[in-house]
Amino acid sequence: MAGDGASFRALLRAVNAFLRQRRYRTALAVLKGFRNGAVYGAKIRAPHALVMTFLFKSGSLREKLKSIAQATYTHSWNLAYFVFTYKGLMALQSQLQGKKIPFHCFFAAFMGSLLVFSxxxxxxxxxxxxxxxxxxxxxxxxxxxxxxxxxPKRDPFPFVTALVWGIVLWLFEYHRQTLQPSLQSSMTYLYDDSNVWHDISDFLIYNKRTDSK
CATH class of the missing domain: 1.20.5 (Single alpha-helices involved in coiled-coils or other helix-helix interfaces)
Structure with a gap:
């Protein structure tokens, strides 16, 4: 057991020494970008998918958990793949031209998006x-x-947010099909479902879509 511990520590020192070598830094940064993309994507998508699935989707618990897992995997993989592609193309362009210029980031992101998010x-x-x-x-x-x-002489945020809310509710009321499905679901819950109830149970406790016929 002591020998195994010593071997592990020696391996760890060798890996750390490798990671500190400057000649491999660019390639390792690309790999860590993949890692960070995967972790961040999972952190962002998992709680969002959890809330949206249990609020608005029907089906068994197994089906809901499967949907959450699939959405989390897709977001995590896509973001990891994009970061890997972007950083790889940035490094390649810099190597070919001998320097980094602003167009590199646009081109790398543009190509990465065509590969990942199309x-x-x-x-x-x-x-x-x-x-x-x-x-x-x-x-x-x-x-x-x-x-x-x-x-602007005054903060334009109040006007901007009022304009955004005005337009989105107009679209919801009169051109609902133009909005994204998850936004439609949220707004239906807020503005349509609140118009329907039968008694105290589906007025205060339950929503009519899941508990009232």
Missing amino acids: ENNPINSQITMYLLSRILFGLSRLAVEKGYIPE
């Missing part, structure tokens, strides 16, 4: 919409920083 499924759609909302804010701030548009 399938139109609920998870990829959610990721894309999440990023779209943030780049709109980011581009707006960049336009102000660069002087392309004047800096």
